[in-house]
Amino acid sequence: MVTRKEDFSKWYLQTIQQADLMDYSPVRGCIIFKPNGYEIWEHIQEYFNKRLKEEGIRNAYFPMLIPESFFTREKDHIEGFSPELPWVTEAAGEVLEERLALRPTSETMIGDAFSNWINSYRDLPYEINQWANVFRWEKRTLPFLRTSEFLWQEGHTAHADEEDARHRTMRMLEIYAELLEELLAVPVFKGEKTPSERFAGAVQTFSVEAMMQDGKAVQAGTSHYMGTKFAEAFNIRYLNKDNEHVYAHTTSWGVSTRLIGSMIMTHSDDQGLVLPPAIAPQQVVFIPVGPKKKLDQVLEKVKDLDAQLKAAGVRTYIDDSDNSAGYKFNEWELRGAAIRIEVGPRDIENNQVIMKARDEDEKNAISMDGLAEQIHQALALMQNRLLEKARQRNQANMYTHIDTLDELIDHIENKKAANETPGWVLVGWDGSEESEAKIKELTGFTTRNLPFENYFAGENALVKKDKCLVSGKPAKETVWIARAY
Structure with a gap:
């Protein structure tokens, strides 16, 4: 892949x-x-x-x-x-x-x-x-x-x-x-x-x-x-x-x-689809594990736990196919199930399940008691983690120090050489179609939007640009530019 x-x-x-x-x-x-x-x-x-x-x-x-x-x-x-x-x-x-x-x-x-x-x-x-x-x-x-x-x-x-x-x-x-x-x-x-x-x-x-x-x-x-x-x-x-x-x-x-x-x-990541829990078709996937002779007993317990989560409004799925556990783990990573829950004979004895959130590497043993409440909490935490991770990545790829077309071209070439994204660049614009078209012609960047006034106030405020990136004339607007889909 x-x-x-x-x-x-x-x-x-x-x-x-x-x-x-x-x-x-x-x-x-x-x-x-x-x-x-x-x-x-x-x-x-x-x-x-x-x-x-x-x-x-x-x-x-x-x-x-x-x-x-x-x-x-x-x-x-x-x-x-x-x-x-x-x-x-x-x-x-x-x-x-x-x-x-x-x-x-x-x-x-x-x-x-x-x-x-x-x-x-x-x-x-x-x-x-x-x-x-x-x-x-x-x-x-x-x-x-x-x-x-x-x-x-x-x-x-x-x-x-x-x-x-x-x-x-x-x-x-x-x-x-x-x-x-x-x-x-x-x-x-x-x-x-x-x-x-x-x-x-x-x-x-x-x-x-x-x-x-x-x-x-x-x-x-x-x-x-x-x-x-x-x-x-x-x-x-x-x-x-x-x-x-x-x-x-x-x-x-x-x-x-x-x-x-x-x-x-x-x-999403290199292992496949990652979906925020709020929108994932499968918020929790149960995977029964263990020797064949005990699987019926395990499946009976899984169905009981599944019913509890469904009653609490969680979207669930039981993967009771005859594929290997390893295959199932990989399959649900690819499909973006938010949380995977493994249940085996020993887990039943210990009154626990093994839980793994799609966006984290480690597994955790959690009690079967109060499972629905714990799952709701885990889903909410994952939702927040994904949003915060995306915000931090955005922050790392926003560039506000570039003031001339030559600086922009150098920035793009340097990022290309390092196999990194040139991200989004905040620039001054004189308001002319000619300057806007010149940016696109020479860099492939297009204007995204003119940030609202509240972006220029408070903590982490953007700074308005005073000169146009292309013409050097006084900037009428400050605008985000980036390559786009």
Whole structure:
């Protein structure tokens, strides 16, 4: 098995296949979610749906096919997505009068619906979410991270004024950060995207960005303030309290199955998949061990312990296959079971089990008494360890001392020579597309986001840059740059 150091991308592909999360589809750029892979997505849905309900946002569903005329109503939107759109041009043996796109996102379809549903200030805010598949015909694909078809949620809201719409935009960004850090144990960098990285048709785009073990970035989630641009394009107007017809302010926001790839690249190791307990399909796997003549007795005890954990809300699995114990240990390391519990005849005599957390090397003997409470504690400790380890790794790969393009190029070359990641670099930017493009052209680094003001205050505060990395002109912004998936 190739290691992360030898070839990170190959290691990643190996890891997800050996963990039985996915398979390749006959259609280029599309993947099949196997049960373990899809269950991870289900846990993300469970967490996010709970947060939506707390916010008073309900789920809906819209058709996958979108008329071409809908896209032409918002110029920036069609220009942004046109190269990636697959089209349906024929059905039932007849050429369609109007081409239909497989949705890349649903702003246009939902904007049209909002124009019919929203008539008065009493209808606002109107806030919905949809779980769906979307299509963007990618030339280069990587399972979970970038595929031609992927699963996501997309939230769409309409508001009476800018203040309320901006509040929703930022609130959802915060919820995304909490989802990533609390559920996936992936620390994130919050900020605003530069204009060139902005969602097509948005006034402003905000993102949560995550750093992978190889130092590359993943845009893990985005939230967009659309102003009245889509409202004007789709005639989303309402009668306000002054009896005037005015345009609503809209937002949209989304995360996708890219979260699964991000989580795997953040936590897994050379032995295989490592999953945070909060999201692991198998939080505890029981492995009965011992001589064959005593296995029935052991299995009976294991089933009793398993029932106790299930009753306490733990996701468990009993591996009573006839494979050797060593094979099972290795298999569940590959598959990312959070905790492995071995039980043998001697353990039963001693009223104990042997427990091993996936992210630690040592095994521990723990009492069968109060097992559920001990397991919950072990799962919580592992969840916290993974998040803290990722934070420390991020800190070690953040570079804030580089002020010129030559220094950046030297930094990249030195790290390459040492077979180390160049990580993320905080730089000054004069705000021009030319400078931004020059960085990408010469280094392959792209702008990730402009850190929010709170990152420049308090302990471990970032320091704002006063000169542009490229032009040497006064910096208008301080921005994170990195290579990205």
